[in-house]
Amino acid sequence: MTEFDLAEAPIRELNSRLHKLPPDTNERAWRIVNPRGAHSIAVGLTLPIEVRIEGHVGYYCAGMNKEATVVIDGQCGWGLAENIMSGTVRVTGNASQGVAATGRGGLVVVEGDAGARCGVSMKGVDIVVAGSIGHMSAFMAQRGRLVVCCDAGDDLGDSIYEAVIYVGGKTGRLGADCIEKEMTAEHVADLRAPLERAGIEADPTKFRRFGSARKLYHFNVDHADSY
Amino acid sequence: MTVDPRNLRESATFPREVLAEIHRAADQGVYDIRGFGAKRRLPSFDDLVFLGASVSRYPLEGYRERCDTNVVLGDRFAEQPIELKIPITIAGMSFGALGANAKEAIGLACTAMGTSSTTGDGGMTEEERRSSKTLVYQVLPSRYGMNPDDLRRADAIEVVIGQGAKPGGGGMLLGQKITERVAGMRDLPVGIDQRSACRHPDWTGPDDLTIKIEELREITDWQKPIYVKIGATRTKFDVPLAVKAGADVIVLDGMQGGTAATQDVFIEHVGIPTLPAVRQAVQALQELDMHRKVQLIVSGGIRTGADVAKALALGADAVSIGSAAMVALGCNKPVHVEDYYAIGTEPGFCHHCHTGRCPVGVTTQDPALEARLKPEQAGRWLRNYLAVMTLELQTMARACGKSHVLNLEPEDMVALTVEAAAMAGVPLAGTDWIPGRI
Numbered sequence: 001m002t003e004f005d006l007a008e009a010p011i012r013e014l015n016s017r018l019h020k021l022p023p024d025t026n027e028r029a030w031r032i033v034n035p036r037g038a039h040s041i042a043v044g045l046t047l048p049i050e051v052r053i054e055g056h057v058g059y060y061c062a063g064m065n066k067e068a069t070v071v072i073d074g075q076c077g078w079g080l081a082e083n084i085m086s087g088t089v090r091v092t093g094n095a096s097q098g099v100a101a102t103g104r105g106g107l108v109v110v111e112g113d114a115g116a117r118c119g120v121s122m123k124g125v126d127i128v129v130a131g132s133i134g135h136m137s138a139f140m141a142q143r144g145r146l147v148v149c150c151d152a153g154d155d156l157g158d159s160i161y162e163a164v165i166y167v168g169g170k171t172g173r174l175g176a177d178c179i180e181k182e183m184t185a186e187h188v189a190d191l192r193a194p195l196e197r198a199g200i201e202a203d204p205t206k207f208r209r210f211g212s213a214r215k216l217y218h219f220n221v222d223h224a225d226s227y
Numbered sequence: 228m229t230v231d232p233r234n235l236r237e238s239a240t241f242p243r244e245v246l247a248e249i250h251r252a253a254d255q256g257v258y259d260i261r262g263f264g265a266k267r268r269l270p271s272f273d274d275l276v277f278l279g280a281s282v283s284r285y286p287l288e289g290y291r292e293r294c295d296t297n298v299v300l301g302d303r304f305a306e307q308p309i310e311l312k313i314p315i316t317i318a319g320m321s322f323g324a325l326g327a328n329a330k331e332a333i334g335l336a337c338t339a340m341g342t343s344s345t346t347g348d349g350g351m352t353e354e355e356r357r358s359s360k361t362l363v364y365q366v367l368p369s370r371y372g373m374n375p376d377d378l379r380r381a382d383a384i385e386v387v388i389g390q391g392a393k394p395g396g397g398g399m400l401l402g403q404k405i406t407e408r409v410a411g412m413r414d415l416p417v418g419i420d421q422r423s424a425c426r427h428p429d430w431t432g433p434d435d436l437t438i439k440i441e442e443l444r445e446i447t448d449w450q451k452p453i454y455v456k457i458g459a460t461r462t463k464f465d466v467p468l469a470v471k472a473g474a475d476v477i478v479l480d481g482m483q484g485g486t487a488a489t490q491d492v493f494i495e496h497v498g499i500p501t502l503p504a505v506r507q508a509v510q511a512l513q514e515l516d517m518h519r520k521v522q523l524i525v526s527g528g529i530r531t532g533a534d535v536a537k538a539l540a541l542g543a544d545a546v547s548i549g550s551a552a553m554v555a556l557g558c559n560k561p562v563h564v565e566d567y568y569a570i571g572t573e574p575g576f577c578h579h580c581h582t583g584r585c586p587v588g589v590t591t592q593d594p595a596l597e598a599r600l601k602p603e604q605a606g607r608w609l610r611n612y613l614a615v616m617t618l619e620l621q622t623m624a625r626a627c628g629k630s631h632v633l634n635l636e637p638e639d640m641v642a643l644t645v646e647a648a649a650m651a652g653v654p655l656a657g658t659d660w661i662p663g664r665i
Contacts, residue, residue: 011445012445012449015445015446015448016448019448039438039441039442040438040441040442040445043442043445043446044375044378044379044445044446044447046375058438059430059435059438059439059442060429060438060439060442063442063446064375064378064446066375066376078429078430078435079429079430079442082428082429083370083373083375085374085375097429098428098429101370101428101429102370102373102428102429104373104374104414117428120428120429121369121370121424121428123370123414124414139428140422140424142413142414142415143414143415159422161415161416161419162415162416217402217416217419217420218402218419218420219257219420
C-alpha cells in the first residue's frame, strides 16, 4: 500500500504521481490521508487501482474517473465523480450537489445522503444512494440508473430523457415530463443489479420507478407550459 | 376597384416583415428557430477606418518588408501554450450541427495555415483530431460526448460559458439532424430534439469556475491552456471574473456570432455587438494589468482581413471565425439551387442549418448531401480564404507602419459614426472627439 499525506505534499504532486503510474504498476493500492477538504483529489485516473481517502474532500473528487476504485471515508463536496467513465467511486458519508454529474459509465455509491442535482445530465452511470437526495436530481438525465433508497426532493427527473430512477421512499413534486411508471419483475431484476454491485441492502420490490413521459422530445405548442 | 398606390402607407411599427412573422407565429405556434447570426444592421468594424501612414507615420513596403503574424496563446499557466502562425482561428462548431466532412475540411485548412480549430457541442470526432494539428476541445454545459481521453489529446481546453448568438441560452439540435452517430456520441436516442443546457451542471458562479478550471488543469497535468468563452453581454464584469478564475485565454463572442439553431428573437435581441465588447474586454484586462498576459480572442462577424486588423488594433490577440469559415466551405453558394428552393430559401438568404438539409453539405448529416463536400477540396477553399485574410491583415498593418500585426493600436483608427466612436473608444473621423470622454 502506497501512503500519501496531503498535509505534507500538495494535490498536484499526488495527481501527478497517480497519472504517471504505468499500466503494469505494482502500486495498485493507495491510502491518502489528511485531505482536509481539498478539491480535485484523485481526478482523471485511468488505471484499475484502488485509492482510499481518509477524511473529507472538496469539489470534484475522483472526477472523470476511468477504471479506478476510489473510496472516500468521509464527506464530499460538489461534483463527486463528475463525468465518471468507468470504475467505482464510493463515499461512506454524505455528498453535496451534483453527484456523478454527466457520468457516462461506472458506479457511484453514496452511503449517506446526496444533495441537490444528484445525477444531473447523467449519461450512463449507475448511482446508488443509500439515503435521500435533494431537489432537481436527474435533471436532463440521459442514460443510466439513479437508485435512491430513501426519499427524493422536488422536481425529480425534470426534462429527463432515457435514464431510469428508482426510489424506495417518498418523492416530492416530479419535474417536467417525469412520470411514475409500472414496476414490473423485469425492473425489479434491473434494480437488483446496481444494488448488489453497490453492496446496499434494500428490497427492490419496495421501490417505485420513474422515467420520461417523452412528451418533450419534439416541440409541441400544446406542451409549452412544460418548457 | 383599382388600388391607388398613393394610399398605401406601410406602418413603421408593423412593416410587412413584422406582419408576416405574426402570421407565421399564429399559424405554427412555435417561435422561429434558425441558424446563422444576427441579420440586422449593427455597429461593426465597418464603421472604423485605418489612418494609413503619411508624413507623420512611416509605412512598411507592402510586398517586401516583414510583417509577422504569429501569436502565442495560453502562456499564463499552461506548460504547453499554443503557438499559431496566424491570429485567425476557427470557432467551435459542433459535430451534429456540421457534418464530419466539414469538420475534417476545417482541420485540414487550419493545419495548412498553422492555426487552430475547435470542437463543439457533441464531442471530438476522429476526423477532426486526425486532420487538425492544433485542436481546442470545448467543455460545454451539455457535456455531450465529454471524454477525459479527448481532454488529454486536445491541445487546449475551452470552457464555454456562452456564445454571442445566445448568451444566457442553451442550444437545440433538432431531431432531423440526430443520426445514429450523432445520437451515439451524445448518449441520446436517434431522432429526438436535443437540448443543450444553458449552464454547467457541476458549478455555479465565478468561485466555482475557479475550482472547475483547477480540476481540468489537474486532469491534464497543467499542460493545456484553458480558454474561457463568453458571449458578449456584461463584458466589463465577465472578463475580470474569468481572469480571476484562472483563464489563460478569454474568447469573446459578439452578437453577430453564428449558431446552428437558436430562436430568432434570441439571435437578434440578446447580447451586444462585437465592436463595443472588444473595447470593454481590453479595458478590463488593462485595468487588471493582464492585457497580453491573458490573451483575448474575438469572434462574431469577422469576415475580412480588415475586420481582423481592426479587432487586433483594439487590443485583441487573435480572432475566431465560424460563419465566415462555413461560407468559405460553400455555405450559401449558388450551386444545387433547386435544393435551396426545396427548403424554402435560395442562395444568399439561407439560414436553414437547423433543417439538416444543407444543399452544399456543410451543416448536414445526410450522407448524400454531405458527399457534396469533399474534405480536401473544401479544405483548400478555406485555406485560400484564411490566406487572403492574412494578406489583407498584413496590408493594413504595413500601411500603418507595423512590423507585427499585434503592434496595431487604437490610435491607428478613427470612426465613421458617433456610435462607433463611442463604442470603440476612437475619435470620430476628422475630430479629436471620443464620445463619453472629456
